[in-house]
Amino acid sequence: MNSITRNALCASLALLSPGIWASAGPVTPKVMLIAMFAPEAQNWIDRLHLTKEIQVPGLAAEYPTIRCNDQDTCLMVTGMGQTNAAASTLALALSPQFDLRKTYFIVAGIAGINPHHGTLGTTAWAHYLVEFGTQWEIDSRDVPKDWPTGYLGINTKGPNEKPPLDYKTEVFELNPTLQAKAFALSQNVKLSESKESAAWRVKYPYAPANQPPQVTRCDTLAGNTWFSGTRLSERAEVWTRLLTDNKGVYCTTQQEDNSTYEALLRASKAGKVDVNRLAVVRAGSDFDRPYPGYSEVDNLLKYADQGAFVPALENLYRTGNPLVQAIVKDWKNWENGVPQ
Numbered sequence: 622m623n624s625i626t627r628n629a630l631c632a633s634l635a636l637l638s639p640g641i642w643a644s645a646g647p648v649t650p651k652v653m654l655i656a657m658f659a660p661e662a663q664n665w666i667d668r669l670h671l672t673k674e675i676q677v678p679g680l681a682a683e684y685p686t687i688r689c690n691d692q693d694t695c696l697m698v699t700g701m702g703q704t705n706a707a708a709s710t711l712a713l714a715l716s717p718q719f720d721l722r723k724t725y726f727i728v729a730g731i732a733g734i735n736p737h738h739g740t741l742g743t744t745a746w747a748h749y750l751v752e753f754g755t756q757w758e759i760d761s762r763d764v765p766k767d768w769p770t771g772y773l774g775i776n777t778k779g780p781n782e783k784p785p786l787d788y789k790t791e792v793f794e795l796n797p798t799l800q801a802k803a804f805a806l807s808q809n810v811k812l813s814e815s816k817e818s819a820a821w822r823v824k825y826p827y828a829p830a831n832q833p834p835q836v837t838r839c840d841t842l843a844g845n846t847w848f849s850g851t852r853l854s855e856r857a858e859v860w861t862r863l864l865t866d867n868k869g870v871y872c873t874t875q876q877e878d879n880s881t882y883e884a885l886l887r888a889s890k891a892g893k894v895d896v897n898r899l900a901v902v903r904a905g906s907d908f909d910r911p912y913p914g915y916s917e918v919d920n921l922l923k924y925a926d927q928g929a930f931v932p933a934l935e936n937l938y939r940t941g942n943p944l945v946q947a948i949v950k951d952w953k954n955w956e957n958g959v960p961q
Contacts, residue, residue, distance in 0.1 A: 641674050647720040648675065648689065651949050654696040655728045657706065657877055662698050664938040671696050679712025681705050687713065692949050703845050706877035707884045714888030723956055725898045725948050728881055729937045732841065734905025735854065736825050738872035741818040741929035742834030744940040746804050747901040749869040750793040751861045752879040753844035770856045783863045792864040793882045796897045798959045800838065803900050806943040808836050812936045817928020824912040836940050839872035841903050843879040849921035854910040873903040902941050904933035
């Protein structure tokens with residue numbers, strides 16, 4: 622077989638079907654980006670040229686492939702919500718098609734934002750991941766008058782008591798060294814906003830809600846129930862302080878991150894990944910509570926009026942990409958752990 626024929630055959634075998642790529646051995650990404658739905662993925666796909674697609678059994682039916690480029694950066698879209706995030710992440714982590722033992726994982730998704738710690742378009746690197754849904758709930762109309770909501774920790778006697786954490790997934794602490802490095806690389810990035818989001822934020826009579834978006838560090842709350850409103854958001858603040866022994870600061874709310882972490886933790890215990898190489902950045906696409914005088918109900922039902930969906934997606938890329946580039950371009954200093 623001459624070299625031209627052999628090369629042509631190899632090329633045809635590599636491209637099993639349009640867009641699907643087969644590697645000669647396990648793929649060894651330096652970075653694995655994790656998005657939850659297509660809009661969060663698109664900027665990464667377009668700008669990092671993630672054109673190679675690898676089908677992985679067990680991923681979400683809507684997002685059945687991992688996309689990679691020639692710089693050893695890949696991306697997974699898990700599907701939205703806790704179940705999709707856990708199932709897709711574990712399917713990838715256990716796949717023999719990948720060697721992820723030295724891979725850095727970056728969760729990059731949109732979120733609700735606490736106006737006391739950010740604004741529309743703010744990006745926040747998390748230290749703590751807190752699960753909001755693992756609580757007892759009583760109809761708020763039936764609780765004692767001094768309870769602000771119907772939520773309390775499981776097997777506690779009141780809303781201000783820390784629960785025993787029997788589920789083992791209620792709170793996770795990310796690698797603070799990686800968080801600090803990610804923040805240092807991105808803190809001076811100029812973030813975007815739309816005319817609509819800029820006009821909306823100034824309706825809040827306090828900072829940082831009424832200021833332009835910046836990169837920050839604060840913690841994120843997960844739960845499949847998309848909550849909104851002042852009372853529930855204040856409960857999120859209390860809950861974060863309870864579960865982190867007053868070390869955590871709630872600023873973003875989303876659905877998936879504790880589930881993603883638990884899947885990576887189990888894979889890490891099996892020697893498949895290193896969970897200490899996980900970073901989480903969330904971008905504020907809507908406020909978790911209204912400005913004074915605005916309807917609590919409309920803050921949820923008309924959340925799109927805040928105009929921050931597109932800027933938040935853009936800011937995820939602007940904030941996360943400095944970390945991606947630092948890792949792939951200086952791999953010799955990142956390969957064995959976060960450089961000091």
